[in-house]
Amino acid sequence: MAQALVDLLRDNFKEAVLSSHSHRGDEVAVVRRESVQEICRFLKDGEARMQLLRYIACVDLLTYDTEMTGGGALASNEVPAYDLAKKAPREPRFQLGYNVYSVVRKQSVRLRVELRSDDVKVPTVTSVWRTADWWERYLFDMFGIDFIGHPNLKRILMYPEFQGHPLRKDYPTRKRQPLVAELEFPDLIRGPGPGPGGAGVPMSQTHVGRKNVDPTTYD
Amino acid sequence: MADGRLPILRPEGNVPESPRLHPGAGEEAAVPVLLTRREDATSWFESKVSGALGWARANSLFQYPFVTACCGMEYMSVMCGRYDLARFGAEFPRFTPRQADLLMIVGTINVKQSPVLLRVYEQMCEPKWVMAFGVCASSGGFYDNYATVQGADRVIPVDVYVPGCPPRPEQVLDGLKILQEKIQTQRHVLHSVERSPEMREDKKRSFLGKLLAK
Numbered sequence A: 001m002a003q004a005l006v007d008l009l010r011d012n013f014k015e016a017v018l019s020s021h022s023h024r025g026d027e028v029a030v031v032r033r034e035s036v037q038e039i040c041r042f043l044k045d046g047e048a049r050m051q052l053l054r055y056i057a058c059v060d061l062l063t064y065d066t067e068m069t070g071g072g073a074l075a076s077n078e079v080p081a082y083d084l085a086k087k088a089p090r091e092p093r094f095q096l097g098y099n100v101y102s103v104v105r106k107q108s109v110r111l112r113v114e115l116r117s118d119d120v121k122v123p124t125v126t127s128v129w130r131t132a133d134w135w136e137r138y139l140f141d142m143f144g145i146d147f148i149g150h151p152n153l154k155r156i157l158m159y160p161e162f163q164g165h166p167l168r169k170d171y172p173t174r175k176r177q178p179l180v181a182e183l184e185f186p187d188l189i190r191g192p193g194p195g196p197g198g199a200g201v202p203m204s205q206t207h208v209g210r211k212n213v214d215p216t217t218y219d
Numbered sequence B: 001m002a003d004g005r006l007p008i009l010r011p012e013g014n015v016p017e018s019p020r021l022h023p024g025a026g027e028e029a030a031v032p033v034l035l036t037r038r039e040d041a042t043s044w045f046e047s048k049v050s051g052a053l054g055w056a057r058a059n060s061l062f063q064y065p066f067v068t069a070c071c072g073m074e075y076m077s078v079m080c081g082r083y084d085l086a087r088f089g090a091e092f093p094r095f096t097p098r099q100a101d102l103l104m105i106v107g108t109i110n111v112k113q114s115p116v117l118l119r120v121y122e123q124m125c126e127p128k129w130v131m132a133f134g135v136c137a138s139s140g141g142f143y144d145n146y147a148t149v150q151g152a153d154r155v156i157p158v159d160v161y162v163p164g165c166p167p168r169p170e171q172v173l174d175g176l177k178i179l180q181e182k183i184q185t186q187r188h189v190l191h192s193v194e195r196s197p198e199m200r201e202d203k204k205r206s207f208l209g210k211l212l213a214k
């Protein structure tokens, strides 16, 4: 269907399009990071007429090979401790997906940009689609992707005091960064005691099946 | 437990908290201390006044709905015709915290919002009570993640927790009845000066006590 679009891209950007494939009817073109801006400009203004940027998404593949395919971590209800030394990190670690749509042709195509973890920079497409502004701020907030040339690259969802990027796989799952000091409140079931949850254990650690979590990454 | 319901847990609760006036079965009665006749009479009057004030306060709760998420739908339902929280004495939502006694936290509280919640709570005049409406406000619910406060009681003291995602209106009515019971059993004084530490010992009298001492 949208194969013609990918062929068009391949004809016009011979070196920039690294590969392409189709996934359940969605055409995907893996493109080089340096030329993402001109490809987007071509897609919007050229004969493809892709006026609508549906979204920009990002995937962190850091634990993709171990956690997602291992099965063991999914079967257990324990939160796996993030021991990155034991897991083979995957490179390139991040994948950006630009899903663009043409209202006229009623076709969509997805551009994929792969980023290595030591260099998470990509040119902004804010000048092409205005809506890319907030998507790129969102990806900066959640994944720490650095969009070169973005006019206002700051956090959009989290508060400015927040440290780190929460959707990265090496962000501790249960790490909290409270803005106001948390109250010492009594645990109604287990009675009062030291620590935020009573009896020396934080309230959130008293849930079933979560006893083995590393306390340093916890709350 | 007589009606087959789980016992209501009465925590060391909110301000102003005070010893129970009428301890229930199994609880220790207040230890009698030596009283003069005047103090005896004062405390008797005070307990009567407190009962009347508690009755008045429990049945005229003005609520401030702090609606942040999907529980708001259930809040609308509980305020509207079929369930009608007003029947139980929580008549009128006030949309300024300065005119409210009951802060209803309806929905998820995330970390970015917690200073706002704290500010709203601080702006309410004493006496004030807090209801956590739904599991999100009670414990964070299923949002066990970086963005959500794991229960509004991490930010402000909460009097009554209404579980459910969202809770049925009947649960909210039940929670309101429990809160009213709590308010009824609290000690209410007409004019409390006992909280300020710089007050001299002989001035530590309530308004009624002063009146009787004249």
Ligand code: SF4
Residues within 6 Å of the ligand: B069, B070, B071, B072, B106, B107, B108, B133, B134, B135, B136, B137, B141, B164, B165, B166, B167
């Ligand atoms: S308890 Fe359920 S209905 Fe209420 S705010 Fe949370 S998710 Fe929404």
